[in-house]
Amino acid sequence: MLQQLIQQAQPDWQRYIEHDFVKQLATGSLPADCFRHYLKQDYIYLFHYSRAFALAIFKAKDFAQMETPRKALDAICQEIQLHLNYCQEWGISEEEIFNTQESAACIAYTRYLLDCGANGGLAEIYAAITPCAVGYAEVGRYICDNYPRLPNNPYQTWIDTYASEDFQQVAKETADFLNQCCAHLNAEQLQNIQKIFTTATRLEIGFWQMGLDLSE
Numbered sequence: 001m002l003q004q005l006i007q008q009a010q011p012d013w014q015r016y017i018e019h020d021f022v023k024q025l026a027t028g029s030l031p032a033d034c035f036r037h038y039l040k041q042d043y044i045y046l047f048h049y050s051r052a053f054a055l056a057i058f059k060a061k062d063f064a065q066m067e068t069p070r071k072a073l074d075a076i077c078q079e080i081q082l083h084l085n086y087c088q089e090w091g092i093s094e095e096e097i098f099n100t101q102e103s104a105a106c107i108a109y110t111r112y113l114l115d116c117g118a119n120g121g122l123a124e125i126y127a128a129i130t131p132c133a134v135g136y137a138e139v140g141r142y143i144c145d146n147y148p149r150l151p152n153n154p155y156q157t158w159i160d161t162y163a164s165e166d167f168q169q170v171a172k173e174t175a176d177f178l179n180q181c182c183a184h185l186n187a188e189q190l191q192n193i194q195k196i197f198t199t200a201t202r203l204e205i206g207f208w209q210m211g212l213d214l215s216e
Contacts, residue, residue, distance in 0.1 A: 001179040002134065005127075009198040016131070016201050017138050021208035026143040028153035032090070035155065038211035039087050040100040045207070046083065048110030049132065050076045055117030056125045065122060068177045075170070086157070105210035109203040116196055123181035123189070127196040130178050131204055136162045137171035 006013050021038075024030035053076070056069035084094055116128040140163030150156070161167060182193055209215075 002175045019208040026147040052113040126178040127193045131200040133174040
């Protein structure tokens with residue numbers, strides 16, 4: 001199911017995975033201000049991303065369905081302090097993060113996630129969520145497979161996070177759950193799932209571009 005969604009989301013999926021923001025991360029040439037802007041907006045994104053998983057828990061029909069989004073939400077909530085610590089390494093204080101105005105690109109993306117969650121079921125929520133988890137895992141692999149590891153790349157920690165076996169497993173679990181949720185959908189419902197997945201992919205492109213453009 002996932003590969004079909006990715007294939008039918010082309011060329012947007014490739015534009016997402018191979019965006020100039022990603023390529024500049026790989027070569028260490030991304031301006032530091034662009035990365036700092038991205039990090040601050042990513043903190044805001046993670047808050048709303050967490051809310052989408054909370055909606056998935058709410059929409060679950062039994063404890064078994066609840067388990068995957070619950071684990072994901074727990075992981076994000078536990079790791080948010082690590083994100084704040086990483087921001088501090090880049091000279092971004094918690095006060096600065098908390099006072100950051102949410103960008104238009106972040107608003108568009110996160111409210112779309114929440115709209116899918118509010119109006120749909122688990123399949124619709126996970127169709128919107130999956131491009132983030134699976135896409136970042138693929139970005140990590142894309143960089144490692146196509147660019148030499150640079151000894152002084154300031155973004156290597158970020159790259160290593162998403163190329164790691166742990167994150168690759170998170171992405172697989174997300175994709176597997178989406179596949180389960182879509183297993184019994186009819187053709188019309190699957191067409192809507194494709195639309196959601198492709199739209200979320202396009203919004204990911206917009207998020208990268210926001211980082212490059214320093215747009216607010």
